[in-house]
Amino acid sequence: MKALVVDGKLSLRDMPEPRPGPGEALIRVRLAGICGTDREILKGYSDFRGILGHEFVGMVVKAEEKSWLGRRVVGEINVVCGECSWCAQGLKRHCPRRTVMGIVKRDGAFAEYVALPLRNLHEVPAEIPDEAAVFVEPLAAAAEILEQVPLKPGARAAVLGDGRLGLLVAQVLKQAGAQVTLIGKHGWKLDLARSWGVKCPGQGEEALAPRSFPVVVDATGSPGGFEGALRLVEPRGTLVMKSTFHERASFDTAKLVVDEITLLGSRCGSFPAALRLLRDGDVTTQGLVSKVFPLGNGMEAFQYLENPACLKVLLQNSA
Numbered sequence: 001m002k003a004l005v006v007d008g009k010l011s012l013r014d015m016p017e018p019r020p021g022p023g024e025a026l027i028r029v030r031l032a033g034i035c036g037t038d039r040e041i042l043k044g045y046s047d048f049r050g051i052l053g054h055e056f057v058g059m060v061v062k063a064e065e066k067s068w069l070g071r072r073v074v075g076e077i078n079v080v081c082g083e084c085s086w087c088a089q090g091l092k093r094h095c096p097r098r099t100v101m102g103i104v105k106r107d108g109a110f111a112e113y114v115a116l117p118l119r120n121l122h123e124v125p126a127e128i129p130d131e132a133a134v135f136v137e138p139l140a141a142a143a144e145i146l147e148q149v150p151l152k153p154g155a156r157a158a159v160l161g162d163g164r165l166g167l168l169v170a171q172v173l174k175q176a177g178a179q180v181t182l183i184g185k186h187g188w189k190l191d192l193a194r195s196w197g198v199k200c201p202g203q204g205e206e207a208l209a210p211r212s213f214p215v216v217v218d219a220t221g222s223p224g225g226f227e228g229a230l231r232l233v234e235p236r237g238t239l240v241m242k243s244t245f246h247e248r249a250s251f252d253t254a255k256l257v258v259d260e261i262t263l264l265g266s267r268c269g270s271f272p273a274a275l276r277l278l279r280d281g282d283v284t285t286q287g288l289v290s291k292v293f294p295l296g297n298g299m300e301a302f303q304y305l306e307n308p309a310c311l312k313v314l315l316q317n318s319a
């Protein structure tokens, strides 16, 4: 099968079809999304070697439990041991023995087929088309903020970064009742956010009063964004870090102490919650897809992503 493989660098290769282990299903990928993490992996963010890709929607084609066959699914990316104390507490995403599809020691979804345990799979309701379902993984990550930060109705929240994740985070916070301000650099992306009722100042973060938001989310994907976020958070406020980048960030730690800021890391989230948001129309993915490439043109898709004006780029498997 065709697959995009990282091995120091990215290449399109012919790879053997995955052989599902016990309890695992074989899934034919229909659509996969390229994410900032994929680009960070290519820059060396993790020492990953193998097939890249962790955002997908596909069809189950092989499984011991026959009831799964032919179902359209999305898959949670952390594959856990199920036996350690973290797994026992229900904090499976922190299992120290986990592998992560397309990120840590497990082949990913930029391929014709991918294997995942059945317990990782969630059926996609018929109302959600593939083009929206492929956003479930990043949307779950965006929605994780609501699990971590208690948001009072009408609370002011700032989101830094008008990229793919920032636009999802802004929508998630908005539908939860927050007054959301999105800070970004790209006029048309901000216009998209404005069409959802999100406030977007014209001149970036500098135009806003410092210490003016109880909740600030950094989704810039760059070390510089963090400093901007720190500037905006009010005393006793919460700064949510959504960016994973390869570089080191440097910032004034005294601000955290003096203003008693809670700094919160935030990663993956609940797939059922994300599926509900899409099914109920509380979050839209309309306008978020810039281009769809056939899997066989995957190298070109990564090139295309260098264009700062683009949002989500998808890979379609028509094999």
Ligand SMILES: [Zn+2]
Pocket (backbone or CB within 6 Å): 035, 036, 037, 038, 054, 055, 137, 138
């Ligand atoms: Zn991702």
Ligand SMILES: [Zn+2]
Pocket (backbone or CB within 6 Å): 080, 081, 082, 083, 084, 085, 086, 087, 095, 096, 097, 098
């Ligand atoms: Zn475990």
